[in-house]
Every structure is written in structure tokens, then in C-alpha cells.
Amino acid sequence: MALTKTQFGYRRHSDQDRAGANVAEHPIVVVGAGPVGLSLAIDLAQRGQAVVLLDDADRIGEGSRAICFSKRSLEFWDRLGIGQRMVDKGVVWSVGKIFHGDSQLYQFNLLPEEGHKRPAFINLQQFYAEAYLVDRVEELPEIDLRWRNKVTGLEPHNDHVVLTIQTPDGPYRLAAQYVVACDGARSSLRQMVGAEFAGQVFEDQFLIADVKMTAAFPTERWFWFDPPFHAGRSALLHKQPDDIWRIDLQLNRFADPAVEKLPENVRPRIARMLGHDKFDFEWISLYKFQCRRMNKFIHGRVIFAGDAAHQVSPFGARGANSGLEDAENLAWKLDRVLRGISPEALLESYHIERSAAADENIRESTRSTDFMAPNSHQEARLRKAVLSLARETEFGKRMVNAGRLSTPSIYETPLSTADSDSWRGGPRPGASMPDAPVAGRSGEPMYLTDAFIRAGTGFTLLEFSNGAAPELPERLGNIRVGGNGGLADSAGLAASRYNAEPGTAYLLRPDGYIAARFRRPTRAALDAALARAAGHN
Amino acid sequence: MALSTSSNFAKPDDAFRAIVEAHRGLNDEQSADLDAALVLILANHIGDLDVLKEAIALAARRMLDASQQQQQQ
Numbered sequence: 001m002a003l004t005k006t007q008f009g010y011r012r013h014s015d016q017d018r019a020g021a022n023v024a025e026h027p028i029v030v031v032g033a034g035p036v037g038l039s040l041a042i043d044l045a046q047r048g049q050a051v052v053l054l055d056d057a058d059r060i061g062e063g064s065r066a067i068c069f070s071k072r073s074l075e076f077w078d079r080l081g082i083g084q085r086m087v088d089k090g091v092v093w094s095v096g097k098i099f100h101g102d103s104q105l106y107q108f109n110l111l112p113e114e115g116h117k118r119p120a121f122i123n124l125q126q127f128y129a130e131a132y133l134v135d136r137v138e139e140l141p142e143i144d145l146r147w148r149n150k151v152t153g154l155e156p157h158n159d160h161v162v163l164t165i166q167t168p169d170g171p172y173r174l175a176a177q178y179v180v181a182c183d184g185a186r187s188s189l190r191q192m193v194g195a196e197f198a199g200q201v202f203e204d205q206f207l208i209a210d211v212k213m214t215a216a217f218p219t220e221r222w223f224w225f226d227p228p229f230h231a232g233r234s235a236l237l238h239k240q241p242d243d244i245w246r247i248d249l250q251l252n253r254f255a256d257p258a259v260e261k262l263p264e265n266v267r268p269r270i271a272r273m274l275g276h277d278k279f280d281f282e283w284i285s286l287y288k289f290q291c292r293r294m295n296k297f298i299h300g301r302v303i304f305a306g307d308a309a310h311q312v313s314p315f316g317a318r319g320a321n322s323g324l325e326d327a328e329n330l331a332w333k334l335d336r337v338l339r340g341i342s343p344e345a346l347l348e349s350y351h352i353e354r355s356a357a358a359d360e361n362i363r364e365s366t367r368s369t370d371f372m373a374p375n376s377h378q379e380a381r382l383r384k385a386v387l388s389l390a391r392e393t394e395f396g397k398r399m400v401n402a403g404r405l406s407t408p409s410i411y412e413t414p415l416s417t418a419d420s421d422s423w424r425g426g427p428r429p430g431a432s433m434p435d436a437p438v439a440g441r442s443g444e445p446m447y448l449t450d451a452f453i454r455a456g457t458g459f460t461l462l463e464f465s466n467g468a469a470p471e472l473p474e475r476l477g478n479i480r481v482g483g484n485g486g487l488a489d490s491a492g493l494a495a496s497r498y499n500a501e502p503g504t505a506y507l508l509r510p511d512g513y514i515a516a517r518f519r520r521p522t523r524a525a526l527d528a529a530l531a532r533a534a535g536h537n
Numbered sequence: 538m539a540l541s542t543s544s545n546f547a548k549p550d551d552a553f554r555a556i557v558e559a560h561r562g563l564n565d566e567q568s569a570d571l572d573a574a575l576v577l578i579l580a581n582h583i584g585d586l587d588v589l590k591e592a593i594a595l596a597a598r599r600m601l602d603a604s605q606q607q608q609q610q
Contacts, residue, residue: 378573385573395581 004131006060010148016172026052027338029163029176031151031189035066035126036306036323037182038133042080043331045142047457049338052174053143054165056150056183060134062283065126067238067246068317071111072408072432073324074118075449075512079457082136083118086129090122091239096221098390098402102228105390106397107220110405115493116435117447121317121405123240129320154179154192154302161301178334179302182323187308193299199292200366202313204373205251207260207286211270213279214243223402225372225387229272234372234402237273244282247273248314250372257286289313291362291369297351305330310358315368315403318361325408326354332457332510336534346535349415357409364404371401408432414537415509417516417529426499426506426517433462433512436494438487448494449512451479451487458510459530461521464495466502471523473530509533540591 015024028044030037033055041051069077069086077083097107110120137143152171153164161179165172181189190197222237224230236248247270251260259265261284271277293310297303306323330350336342374380389396408431416429427434435449452460455477465483472478480486481494482502489495498506507516507529516529531537546552559575560568580589 378569381569381573382577385570385577389574389577393578393581396577399577 004128005134006127006131008058008134008147010058010168011146012167012169013144013146015174016167016169018172023162023173023175025160025175025177026050027177028052028180028334029054029161029174029178030180030182031055031163032181032183032306032308033130033134033145033147034061034182034184034306034323035129035133035320036327037180038130038137039076039080039324040180040182040305040327040331041143041145042082042133042136042140043076043327044335045137045140046080047331047335049142049335051143052176053137053145054149054151055145055147058147060127060130062127066129066317066320067123067125067240068121068321068405069124069129069324070317070321070406070408071116071118071120072406073321074122075435076324076328078118078449079328079453079512080133080136082132085132086124087118087122089128089132089241090124091219091241092119092122093219093221093239094120095218096223096402096405098400099222099224099227100387100390101226105225105387105400115437115491117449118435123238123246125240125242125244126320128241151183151189151192154189156193156300156302159301177301177338180330180334181302181304181308182306182327183308185307185311187304189302190294190304190308193302195294195296195299195304197292197294199290199311199362201290202288202369202373203253204369205253205255205257205260205286205288206314207249207251207266207284209247209249209266209270209284210240210244210282211247211279212242212244212282213274215245215274215276215278217245225400225402227273230269235273236402245279251286261286289369291366293355293358293362297355298347303330303334303347303350305354309354310362312358312361312365313369314365315372316361316365316405317403318365318406321406322357322361325357326350328511329354333535342535346415349413349535353409353411353413353415356412360409361406368401368403411513415515415533415535417507417532419517421517421519423499423517426497427514429514429516431514433506433508433514434497436489436497437491438481438489438494440487441485443488446487448479448487452508452512455479459515459533460508460510461505461526462498462508463505463521464498464500464502468503473523473527476526476530507533538585538588540588540595542595 029052030041031054033053041053044051074083077086094111095109098105137145148168150166151163152166155162160175160177163174181187183189219239224235227235233250238246291312297309305326312318333346333350337344374383386396386399390400411430413430435447440446458477460477462479464481465486481489503520505518505521506514509515515533
């Protein structure tokens with residue numbers, strides 16, 4: 001922690017000196033400098049937007065909270081210029097093991113194929129991720145990050161929002177064309193717009209402990225059903241940087257939080273889990289959780305993202321990762337709308353795409369939670385049958401649900417152009433771009449995701465060359481695989497992952513999702529697909 | 538594919554008998570465990586979610602009929 005800055009100072013801003021109705025006006029105010037708000041602000045700034053980023057605290061929160069960051073999140077952070085720093089610090093893992101009682105049921109590998117720039121997951125304490133994001137923010141003059149600025153009032157108008165902000169120097173007011181609320185599960189902005197936040201409350205309690213130990217445990221996710229050290233319940237062990245291990249223990253519904261949380265009660269249980277007691281507690285927390293989402297992610301000029309908009313159970317790493325997917329989905333759309341090159345209706349696709357993703361995340365994490373903590377005697381019986389069949393059968397193993405880890409959603413969206421050609425694989429419109437290893441002009445190894453970043457921040461055409469150079473619409477980025485001056489696909493993985501033949505082209509959205517694909521794109525078809533993906537329909 | 542409710546066994550009595558015999562000597566708790574495993578094994582063998590849902594609906598109709606009969610009494 002020594003080299004990571006986590007404490008920041010409040011600084012008075014000249015906006016606070018304005019009197020009465022003469023409030024400062026900004027295009028975008030982002031509320032909440034967590035992983036989602038910070039990433040969103042950086043993405044917007046890299047697109048040339050000025051962003052005011054407000055946070056009610058003046059320090060990065062303690063405890064490791066979110067720890068698993070997905071391949072998709074790392075690819076997003078690569079675009080923000082901080083992916084490598086996250087990976088360098090993080091613990092890379094892709095193997096998970098599931099135990100029942102005292103023996104292993106099976107193991108899985110989340111990324112069984114080679115040729116991707118980023119691993120399936122890294123584990124990294126949330127405070128590191130936030131600290132690195134803040135470092136990046138400080139390199140970007142477009143972002144005005146104001147600590148100890150707490151939003152206490154919100155006044156909606158047709159084409160702007162006026163916020164009242166409390167600071168150590170007293171309150172001031174600020175106008176914004178758009179406000180993005182990334183202020184977390186207990187979002188005060190959500191209450192200010194009067195939105196409901198309904199869903200399912202889970203009765204089971206979980207105890208999270210981060211312990212420090214230098215032990216020769218493999219870098220894998222270990223999950224136990226009914227382990228000998230915690231009879232009848234489940235347990236999870238996961239490695240983080242700095243010799244910190246995340247331990248998650250399911251408690252029963254009636255456990256007394258105050259008693260369970262006492263180190264003298266937690267310690268013996270964990271000692272039995274690890275087989276020794278040479279560890280120290282970094283952080284202990286007890287939690288219950290809810291799965292819920294807002295009905296509408298957009299309330300006039302106030303847009304909600306991350307935990308403020310949706311909450312899931314922690315099993316599946318779907319909280320922070322889905323919030324980051326919100327940010328990458330929203331940034332380019334908001335940028336285009338503010339520039340006036342897309343209609344405001346483009347923002348509606350943010351709600352359509354990300355609320356469907358939230359539903360998927362809630363469904364998946366609810367199923368995992370119900371499997372771990374069965375709701376009835378019969379559910380417990382069915383789980384017992386699955387765990388027992390898993391020892392002997394492949395289908396049983398596949399039914400064991402100890403958390404289905406976050407993968408990007410495939411969007412059913414008005415921005416996609418439906419396939420009109422025939423495909424035998426490859427990502428369909430609405431899916432995120434698969435990575436593949438390629439080589440640059442002088443033979444330097446790189447990845448398609450690198451080429452995507454180099455192609456610019458707008459729409460990009462990924463083409464598999466057939467010799468002809470298609471006439472491209474203006475301002476369309478270009479990645480050419482094969483042919484003269486194109487990227488070399490010597491292993492053939494790019495072609496096979498995209499089911500490509502010479503002439504095949506994929507139109508990529510600025511967030512790296514597929515908007516359309518063609519066996520032989522015509523200029524007219526490309527123009528139409530681009531217009532649709534930019535919200536001009 | 539739709540759920541088949543025509544008679545599929547050459548000798549239905551043998552199939553019924555096989556299931557009955559599997560439960561012989563088990564108490565209610567063990568029988569319920571056996572059924573749970575059997576349901577999962579057979580569901581996987583069918584491997585078609587639509588057929589499974591039809592089968593569940595057909596089975597669940599018995600619960601409905603039973604509760605209606607109770608109400609009438």
C-alpha cells in the first residue's frame with residue numbers, strides 16, 4: 001500500500017464562488033469516483049469531453065471489496081491506458097476447483113484456449129484499481145475531480161440538471177447537460193429522482209475475510225460445498241496480490257453478526273480451512289445481499305450506472321465488471337450525443353442493452369446463490385443429487401453451480417444490423433469482439449484488441465483482405481488482416497474466430513461490440529449499418 | 538420436438554416394475570433422494586428444455602387436480 005496514493009485533498013473550485021442563479025454549466029457531471037465513475041470519466045475524456053467528477057469522500061475506500069476483474073474489463077482498461085498496470089499488479093488465474101466434503105469434485109479452466117492478450121480474470125483489490133484509475137485521471141486535463149463534493153440536491157430540467165453540492169466550504173450549485181450517477185448501491189441520486197429499486201433479498205449471511213499469509217497455495221479459485229471445516233455450508237478461497245487471501249464463508253440465516261464477526265470466532269474456522277493458523281486478518285465483513293435493478297437506467301438527463309442501477313450477489317464477479325461494461329457502453333454514446341452527431345435517442349440503447357445485461361447478471365447470480373443456499377428441503381435434496389452425480393457424470397459436474405463467472409452479454413439491440421449472409425461461427429451482431437494473435441507490418445506480435453485501440457476511438461471496420469481495397473466511409477477506423485500491408489494472421493486464429501473468408505468484414509462499435517458483419521460489404525450496406533449503429537433510425 | 542405421451546415401452550409393465558423395485562426397501566427420505574437423482578439423470582438424457590418443461594407442466598397438473606379435489610370436499 002505504501003506506494004499507492006489513497007488519500008486526496010479537497011480543493012476549492014472557482015465554480016463555488018459564483019453567486020445566485022449564475023451557476024457554472026458543464027456538459028457532463030459524473031457522481032461517484034469508484035471504478036465505474038472513474039473509468040467512465042477517463043473514457044469520456046479520451047474522446048475529448050470535459051468531465052466534472054464528484055466524490056463525497058476524500059479517500060479510496062478500505063477493504064478489498066470487488067476482487068475479480070474480467071477479461072472484458074481488462075480490455076476496456078487497455079483502451080483507457082491502464083490495463084497493463086492492473087495485470088502487472090493483479091493475480092492472474094483461470095483455474096477453479098470445486099470440492100464437496102473433503103474431496104475434489106472437479107476443476108474448470110475459464111480460458112482453455114491460447115491467443116488472447118488478457119487472461120480470463122485477474123484478482124486485484126478494488127482500492128488498487130481505483131488508485132490506478134485516479135493516477136490516470138490526473139494525467140487528463142479534461143477531468144476535474146473534486147473530492148469532498150457531496151450532491152445533496154437535484155433539480156431536473158428538460159435539457160439540463162442543476163445539482164446542489166455540499167463541500168467543506170459550504171454548498172454550491174452546478175448545472176450539467178447530463179449527470180451520470182455512479183454513486184453505488186446506496187445511491188443518493190437514485191433517491192433524489194424518486195426511482196424504485198426493487199428486487200429479491202437473500203436471507204443468508206456471508207462472512208468475508210481477507211487474511212494475509214505466505215502459503216504455497218495454488219493461484220486458483222477453490223470452492224467447497226459442505227467442507228469438513230464448515231459443515232453444511234459453503235466456503236470460497238481466492239488469492240489476491242500482496243499475499244492476501246479472500247475467504248468467503250456462508251453463515252446460517254440466524255447467525256448473530258456481532259458474534260460471528262469476532263476474530264476469536266472466525267480464526268479457528270479459517271485455521272481448519274487452511275490447515276494452519278499462521279495468518280493475520282486484514283479485513284472482516286459480514287454481509288447479506290440483494291439482487292435488484294432500477295426499472296429505467298435513464299431518468300431525463302440523469303443516467304445511472306454500476307451498483308447505483310443494479311445490484312447482484314457477489315458469486316460470479318458480476319458487480320464491478322458489469323458496472324465497467326455500463327461505463328464502456330455509455331461513454332461513446334454520450335460523447336456522440338453531446339457532439340450532436342447522434343440523436344439523443346442513441347442513449348436509450350444504453351438502457352436497452354445494459355438493463356438486459358443486468359437481468360442476465362441477476363438471473364445467473366440468483367441461480368448460483370440458490371444452489372449454494374437452497375431455499376427448501378426439496379431444493380437441498382436436488383442439490384445433494386447433483387453433487388453426488390457430479391462424482392460420476394459429466395452432466396452432473398456441469399450442473400454444479402458455485403458461481404457462473406461474468407462473461408460479456410450479447411446485446412439484442414436496435415443498433416445491430418441483422419445478418420443477411422450465412423455464417424458458421426464468429427461473433428454475431430451484439431457480441432463483443434473476440435481477441436486473436438496477429439503480427440504487425442514488421443512482424444511484431446500483437447493482438448486484435450491492440451489493433452482495435454490503434455484504429456481510433458470511433459467505429460472500426462475489421463476486414464479480412466481479398467486484395468481489393470473497399471471504399472470506406474469517412475472517419476471509419478480500419479483493421480486489415482492479410483493482404484498487402486495488413487496484419488498477418490499466421491496461426492489462422494483471427495480468421496477462424498471470426499469465421500472469416502477473404503472479403504469478410506466486421507463493423508465494430510466504439511466499445512468493441514459487433515454492429516454488423518458482411519461476407520462482401522458494399523458501400524451502401526456499410527453506410528446503412530453505420531447509421532443504424534449510431535442511432536439514426 | 539414435443540413431449541411424447543404415447544406408450545413408448547414395448548412392455549410398460551416392465552418399466553413401471555423397474556422403478557417400483559428401485560424403491561423397495563427404501564424409507565421415504567431415501568426414496569425421495571433416489572427420485573431426485575433419477576429425475577436429473579432422465580432430464581439430462583432427454584436434453585431438450587422444451588420437452589422438459591412440457592413434462593414438468595404435465596406432472597404439475599396433478600398437484601393442481603389434487604388441490605381442486607381438496608377444495609371440493
